[in-house]
Amino acid sequence: MEKIRMAVKRDYYEVLGVSKNATPEDIKKAFRRLAKEHHPDRNHEDGSAERFKEINEAYEVLSDEGKRNTYDRFGHAGNGAQDFGGFGGFGFNGFGDIFDAFFGASAEAETAARPGSDIHARVTLTFEEAALGCEKEITINRVVSCSRCHGSRSEPGSNTSRCPECDGRGRVQRVQQSLFGRFTNIVTCPRCAGEGRIIEQPCSECRGSGKERRQHSVKVNFPAGIDNGNAIRLTGEGDVGEKGGPHGNVYITAEVQPHKYFRREGFDVHYDLEINFAQAALGCEIEIPTLYGDEKLKVPSGTQSGTVFKVKNKGIRRLQRSGQGDQLVNLRVLTPEKLTREQKKLFEQLLNSFNGGQPIKRKAKH
Ligand SMILES: [Zn+2]
Ligand SMILES: [Zn+2]
Numbered sequence: 378m379e380k381i382r383m384a385v386k387r388d389y390y391e392v393l394g395v396s397k398n399a400t401p402e403d404i405k406k407a408f409r410r411l412a413k414e415h416h417p418d419r420n421h422e423d424g425s426a427e428r429f430k431e432i433n434e435a436y437e438v439l440s441d442e443g444k445r446n447t448y449d450r451f452g453h454a455g456n457g458a459q460d461f462g463g464f465g466g467f468g469f470n471g472f473g474d475i476f477d478a479f480f481g482a483s484a485e486a487e488t489a490a491r492p493g494s495d496i497h498a499r500v501t502l503t504f505e506e507a508a509l510g511c512e513k514e515i516t517i518n519r520v521v522s523c524s525r526c527h528g529s530r531s532e533p534g535s536n537t538s539r540c541p542e543c544d545g546r547g548r549v550q551r552v553q554q555s556l557f558g559r560f561t562n563i564v565t566c567p568r569c570a571g572e573g574r575i576i577e578q579p580c581s582e583c584r585g586s587g588k589e590r591r592q593h594s595v596k597v598n599f600p601a602g603i604d605n606g607n608a609i610r611l612t613g614e615g616d617v618g619e620k621g622g623p624h625g626n627v628y629i630t631a632e633v634q635p636h637k638y639f640r641r642e643g644f645d646v647h648y649d650l651e652i653n654f655a656q657a658a659l660g661c662e663i664e665i666p667t668l669y670g671d672e673k674l675k676v677p678s679g680t681q682s683g684t685v686f687k688v689k690n691k692g693i694r695r696l697q698r699s700g701q702g703d704q705l706v707n708l709r710v711l712t713p714e715k716l717t718r719e720q721k722k723l724f725e726q727l728l729n730s731f732n733g734g735q736p737i738k739r740k741a742k743h
Contacts (some may be wrong), residue, residue: 386453389435397449401440408436412557493520493616493625500629502599504636508646508668508693510601517593517627520616524589525582528617535578540569547573588617597629602644602696605633638666644693644702649709652676657710667691667704674706682710 390397393407415429438444496519502511522528531537539545543566551562565571579585597609608630615625633641640647650665660678664671669691676686685707692702716724 387431389439389448392431392435393439395439399439401442404436404439408432408440409558412436416560490622491619492622493618495625496615496627498627498629499632500597500599501632501634502603503634504639504641505668506599507603507605507631507633508601508641510599510603510694512596512598514594515597515629517595517614518590519593519614519627520588521591521593522589522617523580523583523587526580526587528587530580530583530585530587531576532578532580535576537574537576540566540573540575542566542568543573545573547571595627599631600696601694602701603631603633604641604696605631607631607696639668641693642705644695646692646702646704647707648704649707650674651709651711653713654710657682657708665706668693676708680708680710682708684708 390399393399393404393411395403395407399407411432412429415425415432438448496517498515498517500513500515502513523530526533529537540547543549547566547569548563548571549566551564553560553562566573569575576585580587583589593614595611595614597611599609603609608628611627611629613624614627617624638648646668648665648667650663652661652663656663656676657680658678660680661676663674663676665674665688666672667688672688672691674686674688685705688704688706690701691704694701713720
């Protein structure tokens with residue numbers, strides 16, 4: 378965007394309508410005339426603000442002998458600066474500063490409606506609640522319009538009068554003397570703060586603020602698959618806006634508790650299963666828990682420790698997509714730590730039946 382705008386940048390002399398040989402006095406005169414003409418306070422035509430910036434920019438360069446020399450030699454690229462997109466060559470930081478300083482704060486911004494503040498809250502969910510989805514009632518402590526004065530800030534039945542300073546308009550004109558001449562600025566009325574009216578008796582409930590804090594309950598639906606740190610947005614449930622602006626939003630962040638057995642990875646659920654090596658050697662059928670109830674898992678004979686079994690579609694429903702993850706069963710074969718006398722005997726027989734106590738041959742990996 379910036380590059381395109383810069384590519385069609387007009388010649389600064391052309392912008393000010395002066396010749397290349399213009400004296401500093403000519404440039405100053407041309408600038409004052411154009412700045413007045415295109416001042417956005419007077420000129421409400423489309424593009425006048427842009428034009429005004431362009432004029433300021435041209436003046437900024439041409440009124441400075443050093444910058445003007447550089448501009449005459451190198452054009453918009455400035456001091457050989459490679460950066461056409463910026464004003465690095467002339468060493469200034471864009472025009473926001475000049476522009477804003479010139480006008481002061483916009484009167485618009487102060488009197489206009491503004492949305493209320495957002496509220497951030499946290500809620501703790503169990504592993505199952507997050508995985509399967511749930512509905513919870515959440516209490517929000519938010520700022521609302523005062524119930525006594527309905528936000529008018531004035532005691533019901535009392536008078537409000539039109540502000541004499543701004544005659545009810547909320548804004549007053551200020552004539553400002555600046556480097557570039559006299560300008561009329563429109564500012565927020567200091568007496569009524571832009572309200573246009575004077576409250577004679579402030580509301581006794583909110584002491585004239587027009588607001589109060591109230592607890593508010595909402596039912597929040599947490600979709601299946603929500604994960605730790607995910608947030609739900611409740612549009613318009615936040616604090617009341619300023620001067621008729623909309624309510625802010627509420628963001629509720631889920632904190633999901635760890636599970637006794639399960640571990641989540643994406644939409645898959647991991648479960649660690651330990652069996653002894655007789656079970657591993659002979660094979661077995663074992664009941665394992667899943668999010669959806671117990672399931673039988675068949676462990677075939679000769680299963681090695683570290684084998685992962687996949688139980689299809691017993692994971693977590695995918696958020697905003699169809700389908701669901703799997704449950705992954707990570708098998709660990711345990712070596713018995715304590716043996717009865719009889720077990721010890723059996724193991725000795727077992728040992729002899731294998732290879733008489735010699736270590737298992739090293740297997741080459743290839
Ligand atoms: Zn009130
Ligand atoms: Zn006023």
